[in-house]
Amino acid sequence: MNIYVGNLPWSIDDASLEQIFAEHGTITSAKVITDRQTNRSRGFGFVEMSDGGENAIQALNDAEVEGRKLVVNESRPRD
DNA sequence: ATTGAGCGA
Numbered sequence: 001m002n003i004y005v006g007n008l009p010w011s012i013d014d015a016s017l018e019q020i021f022a023e024h025g026t027i028t029s030a031k032v033i034t035d036r037q038t039n040r041s042r043g044f045g046f047v048e049m050s051d052g053g054e055n056a057i058q059a060l061n062d063a064e065v066e067g068r069k070l071v072v073n074e075s076r077p078r079d
Numbered sequence: 080a081t082t083g084a085g086c087g088a
Binding site for chain 1: 081082083084085086087088
């Protein structure tokens with residue numbers, strides 16, 4: 001299951017994102033989208049889960065992380 | 080050291 005995570009604090013990176021979601025499901029891949037030009041985080045990322053995806057979404061959506069409320073949703077197919 | 084509406088190569 002591909003999951004979109006928005007409203008991320010600037011302090012979050014790929015490993016942090018994986019750790020956060022790993023508490024509520026099985027993570028296959030976790031990636032924070034960073035600006036290729038400046039290498040700074042864009043404030044959102046994507047998490048791929050093999051199990052517990054819906055549970056993680058419900059558990060981590062609107063969850064407070066680093067002082068910010070995360071926005072978790074199913075990612076849109078890129079086509 | 081900075082930014083904040085959104086979906087990645």
